[in-house]
Amino acid sequence: MEILAQLVVSGIALGMIYGLIAFGYQLTFATSGTLNFGQGEALMLGALVGLTLVGHMSYWLMIPLVIVFGALQGIFVERVGVLPALKTKSEFGWIMTTISLAIIFKNVAENIWGHDDITFPSPLPTAPLQFFGIRVLPMEILVVVGALAIILAVELFNRKSIYGKAVVATSSDRDAAGLMGINTGMVITFSYALSSMTAAFAGVLIAPLTLTGATMGVVLGLKAFSVAIIGGLNSGMGVIVGGLILGIAETTTGYYISTGYKDVPGLLLLLLVLSIKPAGMFGKSVIKKV
Amino acid sequence: MLQIENLHAGYGKVEVLHGISVAVPKGKVVTLIGSNGAGKTTTMRAISGMIKPVSGNISLNGKNITGMTSSRIARSGLAHSPEGRRVFATLSVTDNLLLGAFPRLTYGRERGDVQGDLERVFELFPRLRERKSQLAGTLSGGEQQMLAMGRALMLNPDVLLLDEPSMGLAPLLVSEVFRIVSELKGRGITMLLVEQFAAAALNVADYGYVLENGRISCHGPADQLKNDPAVKAAYLGAAH
Incomplete structure (x- = not known):
């Protein structure tokens, strides 16, 4: 029992990271119907830029800078990759452009930071804390708190501020939002900035727990994508639950069956959700009366 | 207030409007009537920037708004209640x-x-x-x-565009919509109204335009149009 509890706790931190990246997928999908398939690379760049910065300053001071970097990186992806595709009404062009940009980012990172994985200095003590016999790393707590904080901040912004409502309006009906005087192109750019920003933030949260390197984003981005599908691309909080399910499924399978099979339950769940409820476990189908 | 001159617009390569001119003076209600597919909604969309006009000129308060994005046009003071x-x-x-x-x-x-x-x-x-x-x-x-x-x-x-406000509504609600339009008129709101219920639209409007296959076939004060035999036969029908 204690072992299971331990596995669940470890799975939670991992799951929150999946959830956070998946949340980033949702942000751009809501406003523009497009996804940044380079979310994993946005995370990787955030982590590596953070790594370089912590050589010169404290971890806490580095976070706001990485967030700004992430936002700029997102704007770059939208302007260079997505906007031209949306303008020419190319239905799938953005898939190729975001994937291409992701590959370019990975290559650039390999050239700047090298091929080897590097340890990221932990800002918190690395000795685990004990709760009822379960060991929790302080960094794991920070991951959970940080991920929840940023998701709540974005949700609060969307629900309370007029600019956030403009974002929701753009997701609901882009043409009608334009008629309200909302610059919907700007809203889409903003959603890309926000999306890459959360990924970069996720990068510096997870980096001290894992290793940092140019390839760290590939698997994370892909798994987070399946979390976004499992939770529902339009479901807000569904990605947290989806992330936790996947994270816990991985750690428990890794222990009880074999680490070689740890990715299987998540993928099985993905297949199951896609065949039973394609909108995602928590995906809403909007009620529309005519 | 709102001036549309020689407007050509459409979707992709298909031109729907072949040069229409409409004027909506301040404080007046102007209605655009016509059968399905005549280009009424296209006119509204071209005015509010939902589609880009091919050519022609649209000005609001003397300011040229042709080809602007819908968000800029809204910020210039034009509201569009869409179809x-x-x-x-x-x-x-x-x-x-x-x-x-x-x-x-x-x-x-x-x-x-x-x-x-x-x-x-x-x-x-x-x-x-x-x-x-x-x-x-x-x-x-x-x-x-x-x-x-x-x-x-x-x-x-400054100008309110109402596109088919009565569409798909029960008869009781249709008269409610027209009651509200005349209430708004009483408040001095400048309106361009597109309607399929031509008779009711001409009753509330000051001036009317008849749109036929993307061209204005006739226009005049609403009272005059109501009694025009051709308009009567084509749009007002025996029921009215």
């Missing part, structure tokens, strides 16, 4: 109305008394007040139409 209502289904009634005032709450338009205007919209449409926290997607068709009109009013517009 099919297009309310924000996932937002509450109040949020929908506040978004109508987006340029006033952010930039581009004088702020004025947004809360007071919200109250006035609720007075005009008491049903919306009853349902103010409900999601717009769960409203009935008639309520959604009220919301679309209320939302457009929240801009405090």
Whole structure:
């Protein structure tokens, strides 16, 4: 029992990271119907830029800078990759452009930071804390708190501020939002900035727990994508639950069956959700009366 | 107030409007009537920037707005209650109305008394007040139409475009919509009204244009059009 509890706790931190990246997928999908398939690379760049910065300053001071970097990186992806595709009404062009940009980012990172994985200095003590016999790393707590904080901040912004409502309006009906005087192109750019920003933030949260390197984003981005599908691309909080399910499924399978099979339950769940409820476990189908 | 000169517009390579000119003077209600597919909605869309005109000139308050994005046109003071209502289904009634005032709450338009205007919209449409926290997607068709009109009013517009406000509504609601249009006219709001109920539209309007296959076939004061034998035969029908 204690072992299971331990596995669940470890799975939670991992799951929150999946959830956070998946949340980033949702942000751009809501406003523009497009996804940044380079979310994993946005995370990787955030982590590596953070790594370089912590050589010169404290971890806490580095976070706001990485967030700004992430936002700029997102704007770059939208302007260079997505906007031209949306303008020419190319239905799938953005898939190729975001994937291409992701590959370019990975290559650039390999050239700047090298091929080897590097340890990221932990800002918190690395000795685990004990709760009822379960060991929790302080960094794991920070991951959970940080991920929840940023998701709540974005949700609060969307629900309370007029600019956030403009974002929701753009997701609901882009043409009608334009008629309200909302610059919907700007809203889409903003959603890309926000999306890459959360990924970069996720990068510096997870980096001290894992290793940092140019390839760290590939698997994370892909798994987070399946979390976004499992939770529902339009479901807000569904990605947290989806992330936790996947994270816990991985750690428990890794222990009880074999680490070689740890990715299987998540993928099985993905297949199951896609065949039973394609909108995602928590995906809403909007009620529309005519 | 709103001047449209020799407007050509369409979708892709298909031209729908072949050079139409319409004038909406300040404080007046002008109606655009015509059969299905004549280009009424296309005219509205070209005016509010939902589609880019191919050529021609549109000016609002003497300012050229041709080819501007819909958001800039809205910020210049033109509100468009579109065909099919297009309310924000996932937002509450109040949020929908506040978004109508987006340029006033952010930039581009004088702020004025947004809360007071919200109250006035609720007075005009008491049903919306009853349902103010409900999601717009769960409203009935008639309520959604009220919301679309209320939302457009929240801009405090110089010109209000109403596209088929009575479409798909029960007869009782249709007369309610026209009652509200004349109420708004009484308040001095400049309007361009597109309607399939030509007789009712001509009753409330000051001036009318008849659109036929993307061209204006005739125009004149509403009273005159109502009694025009050709208009009567084609659009007013025996029922009226």
